[in-house]
Every structure is written in C-alpha cells, then in structure tokens.
Amino acid sequence: MDLHALASAYSPKRAFDLEHAALPPNVVLCGKLIAAAWLITGQLVYQRAEPVMFTGIAPGFAQGALFVQLTLFAQLLAILTILCSAFFRSGCAALGMLIAGLCLLDQALFSNNRAFCAVVLIMLALGERGALARAQVALVYGCAAADKLLSVDWRSGWFLRTFCSELCQVGELWSPGWSPGGALPLTCSLARWMEVGPSFAALCSWLVIGTELALACGYATRARWTATLAVLFHCGMLVLTGSTFGIFFYAGAACSVLVLDLARQPAPLGRAWPYLALVALFAGPWLRPWFGAGLSLLALALAWQAWRPNRLRVAP
Numbered sequence: 001m002d003l004h005a006l007a008s009a010y011s012p013k014r015a016f017d018l019e020h021a022a023l024p025p026n027v028v029l030c031g032k033l034i035a036a037a038w039l040i041t042g043q044l045v046y047q048r049a050e051p052v053m054f055t056g057i058a059p060g061f062a063q064g065a066l067f068v069q070l071t072l073f074a075q076l077l078a079i080l081t082i083l084c085s086a087f088f089r090s091g092c093a094a095l096g097m098l099i100a101g102l103c104l105l106d107q108a109l110f111s112n113n114r115a116f117c118a119v120v121l122i123m124l125a126l127g128e129r130g131a132l133a134r135a136q137v138a139l140v141y142g143c144a145a146a147d148k149l150l151s152v153d154w155r156s157g158w159f160l161r162t163f164c165s166e167l168c169q170v171g172e173l174w175s176p177g178w179s180p181g182g183a184l185p186l187t188c189s190l191a192r193w194m195e196v197g198p199s200f201a202a203l204c205s206w207l208v209i210g211t212e213l214a215l216a217c218g219y220a221t222r223a224r225w226t227a228t229l230a231v232l233f234h235c236g237m238l239v240l241t242g243s244t245f246g247i248f249f250y251a252g253a254a255c256s257v258l259v260l261d262l263a264r265q266p267a268p269l270g271r272a273w274p275y276l277a278l279v280a281l282f283a284g285p286w287l288r289p290w291f292g293a294g295l296s297l298l299a300l301a302l303a304w305q306a307w308r309p310n311r312l313r314v315a316p
Contacts, residue, residue, distance in 0.1 A: 009086045016273040025262040027130040030254050031092045035082040037250035040283035044075040089125045096121030113248035130258050134219045137255045142216035148209045157201030164191035172242025187240050222259045228303040230256035235292035242289040
C-alpha cells in the first residue's frame, strides 16, 4: 500500500461512521467510545519523566522528555486510527498495547481500570465479532462478584456500611477536571439507613453482588438487557461516590454496546455521533455526580422504546 492509499484511508467522516467491512457496528462503536474517552479525559498523558517499574529498575529509554513526547504521539496516532480510519483493529491493538506497556513501565500509571481498557481493546483487535471482548468483560464482572462472595465483610454488609459512612464524611472522590470533596447527600442518607438497620446494609451488598453476577451472565450470553443494566450500574456508582474511578465508568458504559445489534436500531442510534456526544458531555470539567441520574433515565427510555415494539408484535 502506497502513502496516498494509506492517507486516503483516514477521513474525519469515519469518526461518525460505524460501517466496517469485517466488523459489526457494535464492535466498532465500543472501540471508538473507549478511544474517545481515553483522549478527552486526558488518560494519554504520561505524568512522570522518571518512572518506577515494578522491578524497581527503570530502563533508560523510558525516561526523559523525548520518551514522553513519543508515547503521547503514539497514543494520539492510535486513537486517530480507531476513530477515523479503516484500520480499526490495528488502532485498537496499538492503543491497547501502549496502555499495557506504560502500565508495566511505571507503577504510578498502573490501575485495574487502565488494565481493563487495555485488555478490552486488544480483544476487540483479535476477535472479529466481539466475542473475545464480551468474554473478557464477563470475566471481570464475574471475578468481582466472586471476590465479594468470598469476603465475610461484603456478605454481612459491614464493608458497604463502613464505606458509605466514611464516604459521607469525605465527599465526592474524583471526576475529570474538578476537585473532590463535594457533598453526597444521597450517600449520607444511605449511610444513615445502613447504620439504623444492618440487615439493609447486607441487602445492599447482595444487590451489588447479584448485579455483577447478572452482568457476567448477560455478557456471556449476549442478552440485550445487559446494556441497560451495565449503564445503570456504573451510573449508580457515579451518583453515590462522585467518581468515575478513572476510565472505568466510560469503559464499562462503552462495553455495554457489545450486546446490542446496532444495525437494527433506528436513526440516529445506528450512528456513532450520539454516543460520542455523550462521552464529550460526561468527560468534561462540568461533570457532576447527578449526571449519572440523567444518563440512567436515558438508558431506561431507550430500553423501553426497544422493548415496546416487540411487545406490540406479540399482542393478540
């Protein structure tokens, strides 16, 4: 392929297009949402010129301004490839490996949510129909639920009761572009109810565990209701904690489209721009916890709209 053909494969119009010769629209949309969120929330910035590896020894090539500039350029090129080119899978592979590599090079950059993004992007690159990515997401939720099931503090509700009580005193944790510490009235009310009734705390704990198990099963079986449940789950965490937990809120919501058949969705839900607009809305410095409530209402409305025609068709 010559340089002209390579350059012609990139086009700004492709950012809003989900058509791909070998991939279904939902797989393309998932990768584009993660790439857009990674860019807009500033995740691609390499914070430190002197990283500390897990082995305690930082290699010479991973230090200095030149390395920072190269990693920044490489991530921008990978994001551009995902959003605006025909080489979607190559872009996903490149961005996923860059994220994973930076996490391994610097302990300060490692987090579970970054590793989750890296693996999902690599799975999108490896699997043509998104099955590998869905399996990875199902594994994450299933392991999270299993970890809680093995914890006495979670099963009894003690952890959740203590967490809500301390969170009420601390306030909002963190979201892109603004300082933490704002009041969380809903969380404070929840903490008071848990203090009054320990059984209520246990019920909430089991509700979280049950939701994660349901998400694991839903992704494994590609059940359509999983998309709504995943968005509601992550929005609930945003409302109660005031935190996106780094990139996890965006990646978790983006992965919800993996269970949808976007080719059958009415306009404009079959295009990329409504979803990218939501990413831009939620990734700016104006983000507040109550934004999650608005997105929850939108997800419920879309789910009702998708379910209602099916119900009308089977009505006598």
